[in-house]
Amino acid sequence: MMIAACRLVDLPRGEAHRLDIDPPVSVFHTDDGELFAIDDTCTHQDASLADGWLEGCEVECPLHASKFNLKTGAVDAPPAKLPVRTHEVFVEDGMIYVRLSTAAPNLPPCIAARLAGGVA
Helix, strand or coil, X not given: CEEEEEEHHHCCCCEEEEECCCCCEEEEECCCCCEEEEECECCCXXXXXXXXXXXXXXXXXXXXXXXXXXXXXXXXXXXXXXXXXXXXXXXXCCEEEEECXXXXXXXXHHHHHHHCCCCC
């Protein structure tokens, strides 16, 4: 599935734009001008990565400082252990689009339990 995220001019370098879909996805515009999209929720606990700190091609979770590689989704610093999904990003006519991955998301235990009908 492809989703229009926002206009490129509305996403300054060094910032993120969160897409309120299920599960949420965020588009990051690095200081170098690269665009990346990853699942927005930290795989350790329920925290928005769009609210984290962007440095180079990494984002640091604002809750417990896990770091994720924006290119690969890999965990670069614990306590998170599972990667986040990455999504394809492209710009057409000044609009940023995200093509969502078909892989299953890695959700933090509190969200996975809630979706399964358990108590988080």
